[in-house]
Structure formats: C-alpha cells, structure tokens
Amino acid sequence: MATKLTDLAALGGTPAADDLLTIVDVSDTTGGATAGTSKKITYANLGAGGIMTQIATTVNNAAVLNMKYDDTPITLVAATAGKIHVPVSVTIVATGAGSAESSSDDLRLGWDATTSAASDYIGAFRDFMSGISSGVTTYNMNLTNTTTTTAFPASAVNKPLQLWCNDVFNGGWSMVVYTTYHTITV
Numbered sequence: 794m795a796t797k798l799t800d801l802a803a804l805g806g807t808p809a810a811d812d813l814l815t816i817v818d819v820s821d822t823t824g825g826a827t828a829g830t831s832k833k834i835t836y837a838n839l840g841a842g843g844i845m846t847q848i849a850t851t852v853n854n855a856a857v858l859n860m861k862y863d864d865t866p867i868t869l870v871a872a873t874a875g876k877i878h879v880p881v882s883v884t885i886v887a888t889g890a891g892s893a894e895s896s897s898d899d900l901r902l903g904w905d906a907t908t909s910a911a912s913d914y915i916g917a918f919r920d921f922m923s924g925i926s927s928g929v930t931t932y933n934m935n936l937t938n939t940t941t942t943t944a945f946p947a948s949a950v951n952k953p954l955q956l957w958c959n960d961v962f963n964g965g966w967s968m969v970v971y972t973t974y975h976t977i978t979v
Contacts, residue, residue: 808836845881850970854891857962866906866957869972877977878904878954880915884971885932891965893926898960902934904945904952913945921958922966950979 798815814836817829824830836844850869852860859865870878883902900921903914916934956970 812836845973845975847971847973850972852956852968852970854965854967857964857966857968860957861961862901862906862957862959864961866955867970868953868955869902869970870954870974872951872953873976874951875979876951877949877979878952878974879977880936880954881973881975882936883916883934883956883973885918885968886971887922887925887930887932887966887968889922889925889927889930889964889966891926892963893924894922894962894964894966895924896958896960896963897923898958898962900956900958902954902956904949904954905947906955906957908945908947908952922962922964926965 804812812835813833816832816834818832819829821830821832822828848870850867852867856865856867860867869883880902885900897920900918901914902916916936918932918934921932922930954972954974
C-alpha cells in the first residue's frame, strides 16, 4: 500500500548529503505520465541549484594568532572544482580567555586571502575583538542585506572561502565561525 507524502514524518535537522528526495522530471515522460516521471535525487545534488549549507568552524587561539592573510588564513569552505562558494551570512561567537586584543586589526571574509588581502574582500569586522579579554561576544555579518559590491581581481571559481586578518591579532581568544553559504556550479 502506498503512503501519501503528507503522511510521512518530518525530517528533524539538516538533511545529510546522501539523503534522498522525490522529484518530478517534467522533461521525461517515459514513465507514462504526460506531467513527467518521478525520480530520486540526493540532497547534495540540490547544492548546484543554490540550496543553503551551514558549517561551523572552530578556531583556537593559536590559529587566531596566526591567521594573517599571508600566514595561515582560516579556510571556512574548501575550494571545489568548477564551483564558487557564495557566503550569505557569517556569525562568529568569540570567547575571550586571556589578554585583551590590542591590535585594532580587521577580520575579513573573502575568496583566497593572498589574492584579496588588501581591499578585495567580501565583508569585514573592523577592530575585531578590540579591548576584549573575557566573556563571549557574538558578531554577525549578513551579506544579503548589503549594498556593498565586491570586485575580486581574479576568478572566484575553484577558490576557498576564507577568513583572515589584515595584520596580526595578539589577544587571548578563540571563536566558532558559523558560515551559511550556497554554491554555484559554473
């Protein structure tokens, strides 16, 4: 006996990449229906169509102190052949647990830190964690509600989505970076 889609239990949380969905391929009428043929598709296959993905990246203090653009920027999303990763929002939960940040450096988000370190980044937090030595501070960069445009001096295809600072941070803090993005297939 067939089960109606509306009678199925809802999936809690984010689907796994290999979870299956039902889709109707309207260009394929070989199944006998003029409206199309029912097929399966994985959740990961929808990524090319712009589905949002969220990841969390934990950055300890040693990595914070070394994340200058020409040292070791933090890779949030690895480069993928034939794809551009487009950030939608970045939320950072930073925890001070030591000396106060006194560098007045900016935290920047973009593709390929070594190419875009000077001015070709997507977004930035000015004076990130400046003067903070303890407690939790939450920062949010919503990239859908901005009028700022970004010119990247190279192709963004096959580039990582990275986070870096313009000089060297010196405070005693760590952070968890929650990145929401979609991927474009080119």
